[in-house]
Amino acid sequence: MKQLFASVLTSALVLSTTTSVFAADDSVAALEKAAKAEGTLNSVGMPDSWANWKETWQDITSKYGIKHSDTDMSSAQEIAKFLAEKNNASADIGDVGAAFGPVAMKEGVTLPYKPTTWAQVPDWAKDKDGNWALAYTGTIAFIIDKSQVKNEPHSWADLLKGNYKVTIGDVSTAAQAANGVLAATYAMGGNEKNLKPGLEYFAKLAKAGRLGLNDPSIASLEKGEVQVGIVWDFNGLNYRDQIDKTRFDVLIPTDGSITSGYTTIINKYGKHPNAAKLAREYIFSDAGQINLARGYARPIRAEHLTLPDDVKAKLLPNSEYANAHPITDAAAWDKSSKALPRLWQENVMINMQQ
Known part of the structure; x- marks a missing residue:
């Protein structure tokens, strides 16, 4: 599960078959601008009640003005949905069990993106090209x-x-x-x-x-x-x-x-790819990782975070x-x-x- 990568945005923001605005360079500011222009993010398997996704979606909406909706489903159903809909995609990002990240990549439905905190994600918990990476374990x-x-x-x-x-x-x-x-x-x-x-x-x-x-x-x-x-x-x-x-x-x-853990997968066919990439960026940020910890999930960057005392009290010690x-x-x-x-x-x- 791989090689460490520098803490920079190295993934290319490539064109897709949608009409979305795309970031022209590798800066977070450009990604934010492109994501705001898309204005919408549709997730699957990331309901409010699981791993405290609720606060992450609230943050993304309030911080970037991006509207969000989720449809809960299993890991296998998420990948099947990405495959079945293709260019008529209704979903942009999903959260699947660790074993399903490589499956999604093999099926050719993933869009790679490495967040700026990439170097702090352990080798075993990510695909070297950014197709999947565990956000929590x-x-x-x-x-x-x-x-x-x-x-x-x-x-x-x-x-x-x-x-x-x-x-x-x-x-x-x-x-x-x-x-x-x-x-x-x-x-x-x-x-x-x-x-x-x-x-x-x-x-x-x-x-x-x-x-x-x-x-x-x-x-x-x-x-x-x-x-x-x-x-x-x-x-x-x-x-x-x-x-x-x-x-x-x-x-x-x-x-x-x-x-083990759970990984986001960004839908290669999604209509809002930059919003999905920005969501992954936020999920792997300190704020996003702390949100997951509030939902009792152990953040993948746990060793690099200073958790608030009330959040630390929810988790077991290292x-x-x-x-x-x-x-x-x-x-x-x-x-x-x-x-x-x-x-x-x-x-x-x-x-x-x-």
């Missing part, structure tokens, strides 16, 4: 209902020794659950090519009657249906604060976890992530994740106690 965490769990687990090893139920969700459909399997796999000595250690781990929980397959959602947590849930950190922290901050703990397992790893072999994980539903059925579900 999620790391697999435990959310623990302290009213039900007295000996809190701090690692996967601790989790295995407990007497409480561990809820992961549906591995065949939920990216959160699938990445939970990969996180345990890492902790048990496996990797993207070898999921066997993780599958064996969950098979032990299943044999002990301790594996829950319901969704560890805010509703099920609030009802007390989840004792320990395997969730993205930003989901866990959000759920904790919405229900009762004193009732739940959220932590990253000390013996290993997996970090020390929690000492043994969290980005996916190192995306191609292998793509292959393994497609086989995971079958492998899960053959290795884990067969051991489930009724």
